[in-house]
Amino acid sequence: xxxxVLLGAQWGDEGKGKATDLLGGSxxxxxxxxxxxxxxxxxxxxxxxxxxxxxxxxILSPGCVxxxxxxVVVDPAVLLSELSGLAERxxxxxxxxxxxxxxxxxxxxxxxxxxxxxxxxxxxxGTTGRGIGPTYADKINRVGIRVQDLFDESILTQKVExxxxxxxxxxxxxxxxxxxxxxxxxxxxLGYTDALRGYVCDTTLLLNxxxxxxxxxxxxxxxxxxxxxDHGTYPFVTSSNPTAGGACTGAGVGPTRINRVIGILKAxxxxxxxxxxxTELFDEDGDKLRTIGGERGVTTGRDRRCGWFxxxxxxxxxxxNGLTDFFxxxxxxxxxxxxxxxxxxYEIDGRRVEELPYSQTDFHHAKPVYEMLPGWSEDISGAKxxxxxxxxxxxxxxxxxxxxxxxxxxxxxxxxxxxxIQINSFL
Ligand code: IMP
Numbered sequence: 001x002x003x004x005v006l007l008g009a010q011w012g013d014e015g016k017g018k019a020t021d022l023l024g025g026s027x028x029x030x031x032x033x034x035x036x037x038x039x040x041x042x043x044x045x046x047x048x049x050x051x052x053x054x055x056x057x058x059i060l061s062p063g064c065v066x067x068x069x070x071x072v073v074v075d076p077a078v079l080l081s082e083l084s085g086l087a088e089r090x091x092x093x094x095x096x097x098x099x100x101x102x103x104x105x106x107x108x109x110x111x112x113x114x115x116x117x118x119x120x121x122x123x124x125x126g127t128t129g130r131g132i133g134p135t136y137a138d139k140i141n142r143v144g145i146r147v148q149d150l151f152d153e154s155i156l157t158q159k160v161e162x163x164x165x166x167x168x169x170x171x172x173x174x175x176x177x178x179x180x181x182x183x184x185x186x187x188x189x190l191g192y193t194d195a196l197r198g199y200v201c202d203t204t205l206l207l208n209x210x211x212x213x214x215x216x217x218x219x220x221x222x223x224x225x226x227x228x229x230d231h232g233t234y235p236f237v238t239s240s241n242p243t244a245g246g247a248c249t250g251a252g253v254g255p256t257r258i259n260r261v262i263g264i265l266k267a268x269x270x271x272x273x274x275x276x277x278x279t280e281l282f283d284e285d286g287d288k289l290r291t292i293g294g295e296r297g298v299t300t301g302r303d304r305r306c307g308w309f310x311x312x313x314x315x316x317x318x319x320x321n322g323l324t325d326f327f328x329x330x331x332x333x334x335x336x337x338x339x340x341x342x343x344x345x346y347e348i349d350g351r352r353v354e355e356l357p358y359s360q361t362d363f364h365h366a367k368p369v370y371e372m373l374p375g376w377s378e379d380i381s382g383a384k385x386x387x388x389x390x391x392x393x394x395x396x397x398x399x400x401x402x403x404x405x406x407x408x409x410x411x412x413x414x415x416x417x418x419x420x421i422q423i424n425s426f427l
Pocket of ligand 1: 011012013038039040125126127128129130131132133222223227236237238239272273274
């Protein structure tokens, strides 16, 4: 089982860092295939807590090679500061590999992200402000700057000129901002060249060779299924493809090479930024989930919107990703509720709907249809086997599994590396 994809089955922040890290020991390569430093993984190792934004979580597992694939957008300043922060804490970062085809987030992308959001006013997406959308827009528009451009000053200068040509007009005439000087951007980017050179290689060739040799490769998605630019709640999405297909395009491996697709699923639901969220809670239950679950963004520090588990979304994630397994996280957060509502379907204009509606109008009108499941009050953080869980917690997991359409192969019962119940092996 050498190639696995691990991705968020909801709106991101499902606890992927923990899942990837858990597998890290048995994995040879951990590859990020999309997104950038809009992501946020918290990984707890022993008494140490690490917040990673751009680097694959495999960087914390000795023996594992972390890879930033071509589908990722890289802010070089953030990358270097994340690397030096880890090195200061004694983490070996020398194995990192970066695709020369990954696109660079430059200061003008971050500026564009912020001014366009401001310009949207009430209709804003609530982006992380990290320049993600504008960088992907330039990539698709064929005016992006790639990591490999850092190694050819003449090409870099031409490309920055081409990119800023239009952007400066927009910045000055539409947004009333100062134009950005080409020389200034080129100089800043060239300042990263020496520090990055040693990490850059043809990651597509390397990963395909690794798979040929039977090595275990884990493709780690950022964000989540419902934030996918094609399959998510557009336009309230990120600008890349966190869904399973994105692993192929974003790392340069064919779909026939992927053996397993694991969806990370929180035992309840959260979302940051704007956009529809049928099971969102505005009462004290929502506050309680937020407090107990520590639902505050790793990247932005924003409070996450919280709600009950939504099985319609989980089924959709199974479908669009071809999920083979789920990793259910944060089950411990639900300890202490007498009854736990689970959304099993939606009511849309008087009709019961079992599958995620393709129409945004319908989705905006969707009201959750809840089934009440009995809760539990016992501390479950020490559970090592499924049978260690209280009967009602077992029933909750089984009910979710049945509704969601793929086996739950692991359960997180606390933030630590060891606080996991493994039911089926992922390898
Ligand atoms: P962007 O990715 O910064 O363009 O933001 C687009 C949308 O995706 C916003 O609603 C963000 O809050 C959301 N988003 C981006 N990255 C993450 C993440 O890692 N977790 C959860 N939401 C995210």
